[in-house]
Amino acid sequence: MKLLKDNFNELLIRDITNNDIPSYVDTFEKSASEVTKNNVFVKCCSAILEDNLEDDLMQKACHLGIEKDVKSFALKFASYISKELEYALDTGKEKILPIHTKELLKQSDAYFKENYMKFPEEWRYEIASNIVKKAENISELSNITQLYGSNEEYAIDSNKAVESIKERMALTKESNHQKQYAALGKLVAHGGLDKKQLIKAAHTLELLDRETHLYPYAERTGVMGYRNITLNDPISSLLTKKAAEKVKIKLVSKEYDLDKLASYPVELFKEALEADIVNSLITNEGIDRSKVARIIPTLPRGDKYVLERFIESRKL
Numbered sequence: 001m002k003l004l005k006d007n008f009n010e011l012l013i014r015d016i017t018n019n020d021i022p023s024y025v026d027t028f029e030k031s032a033s034e035v036t037k038n039n040v041f042v043k044c045c046s047a048i049l050e051d052n053l054e055d056d057l058m059q060k061a062c063h064l065g066i067e068k069d070v071k072s073f074a075l076k077f078a079s080y081i082s083k084e085l086e087y088a089l090d091t092g093k094e095k096i097l098p099i100h101t102k103e104l105l106k107q108s109d110a111y112f113k114e115n116y117m118k119f120p121e122e123w124r125y126e127i128a129s130n131i132v133k134k135a136e137n138i139s140e141l142s143n144i145t146q147l148y149g150s151n152e153e154y155a156i157d158s159n160k161a162v163e164s165i166k167e168r169m170a171l172t173k174e175s176n177h178q179k180q181y182a183a184l185g186k187l188v189a190h191g192g193l194d195k196k197q198l199i200k201a202a203h204t205l206e207l208l209d210r211e212t213h214l215y216p217y218a219e220r221t222g223v224m225g226y227r228n229i230t231l232n233d234p235i236s237s238l239l240t241k242k243a244a245e246k247v248k249i250k251l252v253s254k255e256y257d258l259d260k261l262a263s264y265p266v267e268l269f270k271e272a273l274e275a276d277i278v279n280s281l282i283t284n285e286g287i288d289r290s291k292v293a294r295i296i297p298t299l300p301r302g303d304k305y306v307l308e309r310f311i312e313s314r315k316l
Contacts, residue, residue, distance in 0.1 A: 012104075013042065013049075015080075016076050022066065022069045040057070040064055041070065044070045045070070045077075048074050053074075086099050086134065088112070088126075088128075089123055097112065097127060097131075099131060099134045102136075105135060108131060109131055109141050113145060116144055117206070128147075128148030130149075132145065132150050147199060147202070153195065161188045162189050169182065184201065188201055250297070251311075252301065258293055261296070262288070262292045263287075264287065266278070266282060266286055266287060268310055268311070272303075272307045272309075273299075
């Protein structure tokens with residue numbers, strides 16, 4: 001994970017110091033001595049982050065006259081780690097992809113999009129799920145993160161998928177690659193795949209695109225003798241999000257959207273219904289949508305009437 005650490009260490013250094021860093025770090029036109037100071041300072045800070053600052057590196061800092069800057073960072077880091085930091089994955093041995101600020105979340109999302117295939121499959125779902133939970137607006141996340149981390153359902157658009165794969169087949173002259181694309185085309189054309197199978201299909205398509213040098217996806221001018229070819233990424237090529245199904249729950253005289261009903265505060269249900277009923281509807285996180293869908297329709301008419309009256313009186 002060294003590359004991953006290197007990518008995020010500078011972001012963490014800036015976050016820890018609130019961008020209050022020595023002037024030689026951000027000098028636009030650096031002299032040779034400033035470049036050296038910058039490199040040694042960043043190396044020292046990175047070593048502090050990893051609890052691995054060795055004597056010879058600190059001696060270089062002293063020789064360059066930046067010892068105070070390094071010690072100042074060490075003090076700020078000690079204060080920083082006393083806070084509750086969040087990461088997309090904690091393996092028990094290491095924590096990776098920090099997500100406790102908007103900028104770190106954005107960078108972790110971008111890193112996951114470009115490197116998700118380097119992670120074990122079970123890690124991908126956990127990383128993406130934690131990024132999704134932290135995000136204020138899921139739609140701003142990469143499609144890879146949304147696919148692995150959200151609860152949204154996806155479906156194969158068979159016609160679009162087959163056409164997209166045929167387009168790729170036309171761009172490669174290797175018969176082996178053409179056969180692999182064709183096999184994948186047959187698989188997705190038949191449909192009936194669950195979400196994990198859909199993800200594997202998209203993953204396979206990306207691997208093929210990398211092998212055939214069609215990745216990254218952009219307008220390809222003059223590729224294999226073709227001009228102005230635009231390829232979508234595997235997710236956009238194969239999958240479409242299913243429209244959210246609007247489930248209605250009827251009480252007495254009125255119907256309510258299931259999602260809206262399940263979003264009402266626990267206190268409302270406690271006021272309107274008996275304790276044992278309320279307990280059957282809640283989890284540690286509040287009202288459970290699936291339990292509302294299963295239990296509320298089975299309540300006696302009198303309980304439904306009281307619940308409806310409470311909802312209407314609150315003008316929710």
